Amino acid sequence: MKKYFAIFRVTLINSLAYPGELIGRSLMILPFMWIFHQLWSVTFAAAGAQEINGLTVRSTLWYLMLAETIELSRPRLGNTISEAVKDGSIAYILSKPYDFLLYHYSTSLGETIFRAAMNILLGGAMVWWLVGAPPNPFGWPLALLTILGAWTLNFCIAAMIGLSAFIVEDISAFQWIYQKFAFILGGLLIPLDFYPAWLQTIAKALPFSAMVYSPARLFVEPSLPAFATTLAMQLAWIAALGLLLVYFYRRSLAHLTVNGG
Amino acid sequence: MSAITVSHLQKNFQSKRKTAGLTGSFQSLFKPEYNPIAAVRNLSFEMESGELLGFIGPNGAGKSTTIKILTGILHPSSGEAKVLGYTPWKERQKLAFQIGTVFGQRPQLWYHLPAIDTFTLFGKIYELEDAETKKRISFLAEAFEIGDLLETPVRKLSLGQRMRCEVAASLLHKPKLLLLDEPSIGLDVVAKQHIRDAIRTMSEQEKVGVLLTSHDAGDLEALCHRVIIINHGQIVYQDKVSNLKRKFLTRKLVEVRYAEEIRKDFALKGMETLKTGRYGVKLTFDTRATPADAVLARLSEAGTLVDITISDPPLEEVIANIYQESASEPSELPCLEK
Known part of the structure; x- marks a missing residue:
């Protein structure tokens, strides 16, 4: 595992090569949180309620800050693999003595850490200023642990989309569909608690909720049973999608066409 | 000991074919056609x-x-x-x-x-x-x-x-x-x-x-x-x-400098003049038709030699000739020499 840690470490160093770009990209969360604040303040006021389905304006905003952090900091792995196939640089990745999938997992995590830290720092400061402190400090450690599960789960799906570049020429349609599922069924724009019961049931049975909703919800209302449920859900999906990914990878390899000779 | 052994290696790719224009794009969408391309053939x-x-x-x-x-x-x-x-x-x-x-x-x-x-x-x-x-x-x-x-x-x-x-x-x-x-x-x-x-x-x-x-x-x-x-x-x-x-570098290039000015229509038997200057000339000859000693003799007879260089043409030229021979009939490529 030493080599994968070394790959993770180099990616981490690489992500600091342009600190201006790192901060610039993370500034995006500021207008998002301001817009969410306006939107949900008006909605709660219009409903004449302090709390809707267990969430207040404050907890909704903190929920959305964490959900946005997960989304904005996740690496665009599909694009990375697809570009490597298109420009032929995949040749180097495949000619080194490491596992292709673990290599990409290590680089994904390396790319994500500082981006997520900047989003939490900036987004958190903004939300704190708008609505006050997070509801429960115990939420931090539990959410951060499940964020790792969320990224792993995202990796499994994004890598499968990226690998499809071994077979099809353009993967942008798959990326688009995946992103929209994560937006709607993952609870990225609206917490799943605000959905009708039947849609909540469907959304919570799918992996997208374990990637966004569950860690963010745990952050605003932490409890050990909820933590255990989220972790179990994530592990089950990681096991299922991970196996599918390995199978898909082995099949895709035989179809690979490397551009540029 | 062999580091690499390759036997009858073949790699085929499918390349999508599309005729020009919008109609071609629609046709390609509903009825894609592929050209099989053999990138490596029986190598x-x-x-x-x-x-x-x-x-x-x-x-x-x-x-x-x-x-x-x-x-x-x-x-x-x-x-x-x-x-x-x-x-x-x-x-x-x-x-x-x-x-x-x-x-x-x-x-x-x-x-x-x-x-x-x-x-x-x-x-x-x-x-x-x-x-x-x-x-x-x-x-x-x-x-x-x-x-x-x-x-x-x-x-x-x-x-x-x-x-x-x-x-x-x-x-x-x-x-x-x-x-x-x-x-x-x-x-x-x-x-x-x-x-x-x-x-x-x-x-x-x-x-x-x-x-x-x-x-x-x-x-x-x-x-x-x-x-x-x-x-x-x-x-x-x-x-x-x-x-x-x-085998393929049978042509030689000769660059000569003379002590005195040379004629503009400088030419020698068995040699092709490529470029003529005031004192120098660049020629080429085929060693199979004209022996090198004959070339030297003729060059020294033409004037007082100050400098002479005999070299091979760039290998690119030789390989280009081999390509041309093989490109003429790609389906029946000859193996020129083993």
């Missing part, structure tokens, strides 16, 4: 351990596809290949510990980081001890004259400097075989010479076999013992480089 060859073998051919000849099959990146459509005893596409990771690769058109060094970071990372990836990695980096830094470049971000290096770092990085784990895909592409004359010298020295010192693809005949002349010329995915010629030169 067979062997390479000995420690040999420097040139794999030469024009763009699209199938050189890079072959090298990618031999590194295990691509699966062949049919045929067999063994590289250092491994079947590349089945034992890619085991093979990776034994080979070094450079794909000249793509960087393997981390672009935004100093090369030393990639070297250290490769030490971990190839499972070397830290002390061994450091020792090896110092050795390679000296051999490739890159000591003062290692701490500069790769993006700030010139192409020639980067390529020296790329080749050095591929040798970090002391591979038995180096597969170089166009290592001199885009380099100027001096940088090319630099990289060729370093590769030759390392191959001699560490007994590393080198399979080098290029469409630059200079690489071949400077580095390789033997050459395989490939076109349309097939071997059109394979022999020692010295034999290639002897």
